[in-house]
Amino acid sequence: MRSRNDRIIAGIMLLPSVILILVFVYGFIFQTIRTSMTDWGENLDNPAMALQVEKNFVGLENYRELMTDPMQFEFRTSMVNTFFFTILFVVGCVFVGFMLALLLDMNVKFEGVFRTIFLFPMALSLVVTGTIWRWLLQPEGLNALPNRLFGLEPYTFNWLSSRKRVLEFDWNDVPMYLTYIGLFILAILAFNYFAKRRWRSMGIVAGLGGILVFLYAVGFWENNIWPQLGITNREGTFIPTPEPKGYQVALSGIVIAAIWQMAGYTMAMFLAGIRGISEELREAARVDGCSEFGVYWRIVLPQLTPVAISAVIVLGHISLKIFDLVFAMTGRQNFQTIVPGIMVYGAFDTNRYATASAIAVIMLVLVSLVIVPYLWTQLRSRES
Amino acid sequence: MKRRLSLFLILALFVALVGATNAQEDEDLSGQLEIFSWWAGDEGPALEALIALYNEAYPNVEVINATVTGGSGVNARAVLKTRMLGGDPPDSFQVHAGEELTGTWVVAGRMEDLTFLYEENGWFDAFPQDLIDLLTYDGGIYSVPVNIHRSNVMWYSPAHLEEWGIEAPTSWEQFLTETCPTLQEAGVTPLVVGEAWTVNHLWESVALGVLGADGWNGIWTGETDPMGDDMIAVWDTFGDVLACSNIDEDAAGLSWQQAIDKVLAGEAGFNIMGDWAAGYMVTTLGLEPGEGFGYMPAPDTAGVFMWLSDSFGLPNGIANRDNTIAWLTLLGSVEGQNAFNPLKGSIPARVDAVEAAPELYNAYLQSAAMDWSENTLVGSLVHGAAANERFMGEFGQVVEIFRQAGSLAAANAMSTICIQSGACG
Numbered sequence: 001m002r003s004r005n006d007r008i009i010a011g012i013m014l015l016p017s018v019i020l021i022l023v024f025v026y027g028f029i030f031q032t033i034r035t036s037m038t039d040w041g042e043n044l045d046n047p048a049m050a051l052q053v054e055k056n057f058v059g060l061e062n063y064r065e066l067m068t069d070p071m072q073f074e075f076r077t078s079m080v081n082t083f084f085f086t087i088l089f090v091v092g093c094v095f096v097g098f099m100l101a102l103l104l105d106m107n108v109k110f111e112g113v114f115r116t117i118f119l120f121p122m123a124l125s126l127v128v129t130g131t132i133w134r135w136l137l138q139p140e141g142l143n144a145l146p147n148r149l150f151g152l153e154p155y156t157f158n159w160l161s162s163r164k165r166v167l168e169f170d171w172n173d174v175p176m177y178l179t180y181i182g183l184f185i186l187a188i189l190a191f192n193y194f195a196k197r198r199w200r201s202m203g204i205v206a207g208l209g210g211i212l213v214f215l216y217a218v219g220f221w222e223n224n225i226w227p228q229l230g231i232t233n234r235e236g237t238f239i240p241t242p243e244p245k246g247y248q249v250a251l252s253g254i255v256i257a258a259i260w261q262m263a264g265y266t267m268a269m270f271l272a273g274i275r276g277i278s279e280e281l282r283e284a285a286r287v288d289g290c291s292e293f294g295v296y297w298r299i300v301l302p303q304l305t306p307v308a309i310s311a312v313i314v315l316g317h318i319s320l321k322i323f324d325l326v327f328a329m330t331g332r333q334n335f336q337t338i339v340p341g342i343m344v345y346g347a348f349d350t351n352r353y354a355t356a357s358a359i360a361v362i363m364l365v366l367v368s369l370v371i372v373p374y375l376w377t378q379l380r381s382r383e384s
Numbered sequence: 385m386k387r388r389l390s391l392f393l394i395l396a397l398f399v400a401l402v403g404a405t406n407a408q409e410d411e412d413l414s415g416q417l418e419i420f421s422w423w424a425g426d427e428g429p430a431l432e433a434l435i436a437l438y439n440e441a442y443p444n445v446e447v448i449n450a451t452v453t454g455g456s457g458v459n460a461r462a463v464l465k466t467r468m469l470g471g472d473p474p475d476s477f478q479v480h481a482g483e484e485l486t487g488t489w490v491v492a493g494r495m496e497d498l499t500f501l502y503e504e505n506g507w508f509d510a511f512p513q514d515l516i517d518l519l520t521y522d523g524g525i526y527s528v529p530v531n532i533h534r535s536n537v538m539w540y541s542p543a544h545l546e547e548w549g550i551e552a553p554t555s556w557e558q559f560l561t562e563t564c565p566t567l568q569e570a571g572v573t574p575l576v577v578g579e580a581w582t583v584n585h586l587w588e589s590v591a592l593g594v595l596g597a598d599g600w601n602g603i604w605t606g607e608t609d610p611m612g613d614d615m616i617a618v619w620d621t622f623g624d625v626l627a628c629s630n631i632d633e634d635a636a637g638l639s640w641q642q643a644i645d646k647v648l649a650g651e652a653g654f655n656i657m658g659d660w661a662a663g664y665m666v667t668t669l670g671l672e673p674g675e676g677f678g679y680m681p682a683p684d685t686a687g688v689f690m691w692l693s694d695s696f697g698l699p700n701g702i703a704n705r706d707n708t709i710a711w712l713t714l715l716g717s718v719e720g721q722n723a724f725n726p727l728k729g730s731i732p733a734r735v736d737a738v739e740a741a742p743e744l745y746n747a748y749l750q751s752a753a754m755d756w757s758e759n760t761l762v763g764s765l766v767h768g769a770a771a772n773e774r775f776m777g778e779f780g781q782v783v784e785i786f787r788q789a790g791s792l793a794a795a796n797a798m799s800t801i802c803i804q805s806g807a808c809g
Contacts, residue, residue, distance in 0.1 A: 044805075044806040047488075047491040048488070048492070049468060049469070049488055049489060049492035049494060050491075050493055050494075051492070051493060070797070070800070071778065071781060071797060071800050071801060071804070073781070074784075138637050139634050139637065158633075158636075158637075160637060161635070161637045163632065330636075331580070333580040333581060334636065335580075335780075335781075335784045345462070346777060348462065348465070349458075349462055349773070349777060350774045350777030350778065351465075351773055351774060
């Protein structure tokens with residue numbers, strides 16, 4: 001009796017927050033998805049701001065436009081930028097943060113002071129960070145320092161305004177690259193199962209990979225799938241002309257500012273992780289004749305994997321949703337450093353609500369790709 | 385005891401109510417008036433002067449000054465949309481006159497026709513016909529223009545021109561064949577541009593120069609083919625002009641003020657910017673028009689005035705309609721326009737306002753006002769007069785396509801956004 005009563009009370013106590021989350025999180029996600037499949041703001045006959053807007057269902061049309069309309073190249077640049085930005089930002093933060101944590105772990109004097117100094121950037125809002133770094137990276141900023149201090153030639157690298165692009169590729173080849181990445185993941189999985197001698201799982205994964213390779217080789221995607229979805233033209237490519245994409249060098253300044261902001265946080269995570277490893281373990285290693293480097297490489301580092309994964313998840317979802325830093329550093333109509341968040345704002349400003357929703361949904365999917373597997377593994381490990 | 389207290393309270397409330405209604409009868413207008421604009425910072429005092437004038441006439445109206453900072457309304461527009469969609473329109477809001485108002489708000493049926501106000505106040509004679517034409521949609525007029533800025537102005541430093549031994553070019557031909565090579569030899573950037581929108585701003589002066597006033601207006605009526613030879617010529621000239629600029633160097637990091645600073649410092653020869661630049665140089669830098677800085681119409685655009693204008697309208701379904709009509713009447717009056725414009729650094733939209741008080745305006749503004757009453761008037765693209773918000777928003781992409789792929793691709797892209805936005809007739 002007691003436990004049943006408890007359960008009812010617990011349910012009642014939880015109800016308000018469940019309802020609020022259902023309405024204000026999932027309800028709005030649903031609303032956004034629905035809007036993204038209408039022609040709100042795309043149909044010239046229905047003014048976007050009318051009191052009673054007529055919204056017609058158009059299916060995935062807005063998504064198709066974003067991926068293949070030559071005029072929407074800016075969105076595709078923003079996807080590529082997000083990809084490169086995320087990789088550089090996450091790797092940079094983890095590397096710098098880990099190094100700082102190692103240094104602080106060496107029993108330095110005034111450790112508390114240093115820790116505060118390294119953590120401090122995180123207390124700033126991204127807009128403040130962006131504004132400061134924009135000033136620093138202007139031609140008259142840090143670049144002029146060698147000249148001002150030592151009379152050397154000023155450095156002329158355009159941190160935020162370079163129009164250079166490296167690692168170029170054509171947007172039309174993206175399905176090919178995605179296929180490669182898919183195969184790579186399948187290969188790793190298959191190898192994993194092979195090592196664990198789970199033959200059936202390995203067989204399934206290898207079979208999937210084989211089918212993928214075969215379909216790709218006979219041009220199944222180009223000839224059957226993409227045209228069915230209406231997202232390619234007659235030549236089997238997405239866009240009639242080659243559309244070069246690549247790492248925009250102008251992103252470098254933003255990456256630096258972002259790492260400056262978040263490296264301290266990563267350091268704090270690693271430091272907590274390192275402190276959590278018992279001193280006895282390290283002592284035991286030293287007694288067994290392990291060098292100091294070996295202690296870190298063979299004892300500390302392997303035990304930090306969960307911390308590193310958490311750091312990557314936290315940083316990854318920040319960088320996928322980044323808006324304020326880029327907005328403050330390079331502004332809105334900047335085709336070199338555009339990111340999806342700013343695209344949403346721009347689409348809203350030009351009354352294209354359906355397109356804005358579609359971009360928002362794509363961002364949600366990207367973030368879920370990072371978050372959901374993480375939550376899943378977390379929940380599973382907690383249960384076991 | 386309790387009962388007596390409540391009786392007393394009811395009595396007090398009654399007296400207060402009667403008093404309030406009495407007060408309402410005594411004065412013309414009361415209640416509130418919320419004015420939504422992006423005139424904060426440097427432009428704040430000009431708006432406050434208007435509000436002071438309004439409060440003098442209607443002391444019982446509480447004016448709520450709702451400003452959202454951000455140049456040319458980038459942030460204010462987003463806030464306004466949120467409020468309108470949420471069913472909470474401000475009593476009156478600032479908006480660029482022309483398509484920015486018409487294409488978004490008027491076609492959506494959210495604005496009230498102000499033709500009656502124009503008739504009552506005789507504004508049909510006060511404002512130029514070209515301006516009224518661009519404010520008109522489907523036979524109705526939907527806003528009251530407060531001020532006028534000019535887009536096609538070229539700025540320079542007379543002292544430096546003398547030093548380099550050149551004269552300000554009057555045609556793009558002259559700029560490209562004489563001015564540009566001379567300055568490049570002297571190690572000076574011939575033409576300075578800044579961040580993305582200032583490049584678009586340059587484009588509209590180049591296009592106006594190449595197409596002429598009729599050709600420019602033709603873009604928006606469908607008479608000028610966005611893929612025709614004339615437009616290709618515009619893009620070609622634009623490319624040549626950009627080749628004489630700093631676009632591949634530090635342009636993206638410069639604000640328009642920093643671009644002007646380069647001209648004044650002698651690092652660059654010329655800059656094309658709207659005449660808010662005059663306000664910056666006169667008020668902030670303390671320079672004398674004609675001496676500290678020189679100005680002339682952008683090459684090939686003499687005799688044409690490319691305007692942009694801030695205006696206010698009357699949204700449907702607002703709480704304080706009478707107060708707002710009084711506000712709009714004040715905005716359109718000579719008195720109101722002369723209170724606002726000298727402080728803002730713009731000229732009145734009325735052609736008769738400067739004559740009424742010429743001493744309020746500096747040399748530059750007087751010459752601009754003269755041009756305003758005599759020149760051919762065309763609307764600006766970048767600043768909301770000529771094209772709707774969708775076209776404006778996507779025009780930046782056309783310029784980017786031009787820089788990556790050249791004239792033909794740009795003309796193609798422009799014809800695409802013409803169709804997608806419905807802005808070209």
